[in-house]
Amino acid sequence: MKRFLTGLTILGLLLTTAPAFAATSTTNVQIVVGADASISVPATCSLTTAGAFANWTGVCTASYSVRTTKVGGTGSITLAASTDWVATGGGSGPTLAADNLSFTASGNTGPGTANGVLTRIAATGTSYNVVTAMGANAHASSKVVDTNYVLVNNAAWETDTYKVTVIYTIASS
Numbered sequence: 180m181k182r183f184l185t186g187l188t189i190l191g192l193l194l195t196t197a198p199a200f201a202a203t204s205t206t207n208v209q210i211v212v213g214a215d216a217s218i219s220v221p222a223t224c225s226l227t228t229a230g231a232f233a234n235w236t237g238v239c240t241a242s243y244s245v246r247t248t249k250v251g252g253t254g255s256i257t258l259a260a261s262t263d264w265v266a267t268g269g270g271s272g273p274t275l276a277a278d279n280l281s282f283t284a285s286g287n288t289g290p291g292t293a294n295g296v297l298t299r300i301a302a303t304g305t306s307y308n309v310v311t312a313m314g315a316n317a318h319a320s321s322k323v324v325d326t327n328y329v330l331v332n333n334a335a336w337e338t339d340t341y342k343v344t345v346i347y348t349i350a351s352s
Contacts (some may be wrong), residue, residue: 200259214252218243218349223342225329235330241309241346245289247317247351254291254313254351256324258282262344270339279331280343284309285296289322297329306348313351314336 191350226237247254260280264273273280280300291313298307310324 180343182227193292198326212246214246214248214254214351216243216245216254216349216351218256218286218347220347224326224328224345226330228332232332232334234332235328237328239326239328240286241326241347242321242323243289244320244322245313245317245349246279247313247315249316252313252315252317252352253347254317255308256291256347256349257309258300258309258345258347259306260300260303261346263303263344264341266337266339266341268339270337270341272336272339272341273330273333273343275343279329280334281329282307282309283327284294284324285327286323289319289324290314290317298345300345309347317351 182345187282218241220239220241226235228235240333241256243256246255260275263275264278267274282300283295283297285295287293287310289310291310293310294308300307309326
């Protein structure tokens with residue numbers, strides 16, 4: 180019996196002190212950060228006039244983030260009218276070809292140079308510079324630039340509500 184108990188004790192010691200087997204492996208979590216950009220503008224930018232045929236004016240603030248490549252990177256913001264002026268009630272009003280809708284850019288808090296020159300939007304599908312010269316290794320998050328619109332008032336327009344769709348594009352490489 181003593182022999183049996185000794186055998187059980189030895190077996191118990193072997194079981195409790197048996198070497199544990201473990202294996203490990205590692206990995207590197209990797210990302211490749213490339214050029215990227217995003218931009219947002221309000222759904223509507225309203226222009227107002229003081230009356231007496233004063234110009235229509237208004238400011239549209241774009242919020243953007245951008246990252247250009249470290250070597251040779253570039254970036255820019257442009258705008259383009261995708262439609263001509265459209266009346267909600269079918270009235271006869273401004274057109275891009277006949278009426279002077281212009282803009283300047285100001286208040287740029289990010290990289291690049293805002294277009295401070297009064298620029299006329301004369302046709303659909305033509306891109307106009309808002310911010311240029313975002314150079315290599317430009318990176319900014321949640322920055323803003325203002326587009327200051329001016330529309331020369333014209334007594335020949337019929338009363339109605341008019342809108343022109345303007346698309347803002349940010350590019351980075």
